[in-house]
Amino acid sequence: MRLILVRHGETASNVRMVLDSVPPGPPLTDAGRAQAAALAEQLAGEPVTAVYASTAVRARQTAEPVAAAHGLDVRVVEGVHEIFCGDLEGRHDREAYGIFTATVKRWAEGELDVPLPGGESGRQVLDRYLAAVAGITAGRREGETVVLVSHGASLRLGALALAGNVTPALAEAGLLPNTGRVVLDRVGDGWRCASWTGVDVVGG
Structure with missing residues (x-):
């Protein structure tokens, strides 16, 4: 099977570079909704059998056009939300x-x-x-393909742990840019990364 991990579309916090980790969080901007629509078009030809999203509003809004394109x-x-920033939550300064x-x-x-200060390890x-x-x-x-819309930092850490060829x-x-994708293929009991933001990944 194939697992497509997707970062959500753009939010106002992304534009302002705010560390914003606590669900439900902000909705997509107009640009973010356009990114979600484009993502749905790009994945329309994939044999998608299930679409999942984190508990954050931005993830659900990104996933909805993808699911609709496949009648899902x-x-x-739970569990795939962004890294909890703790004391850094809401900050957008260089030190944070x-x-x-x-x-x-x-x-x-x-x-x-x-751990992050006051946050998760x-x-x-x-x-x-x-x-x-x-x-x-x-x-x-x-032959099944599952789409999971998640968040940039937690997604990258998860992909590193899952796939032997992610260094x-x-x-x-x-x-990952907004709606950037990491594609994982199941090999035996493990996973292999096929592509990272559209670039083929070798090894593993």
């Missing part, structure tokens, strides 16, 4: 972003028990994210 409903799933990115980099390199993020992915992909058959360098450098 969006299934909201530096702390956030440095901490996520440490997680990608294996230091999963380091990498291990806490992965525990919830991977459990959610296991739940939505259990029992799926060969820390790719997860750290491969920042």
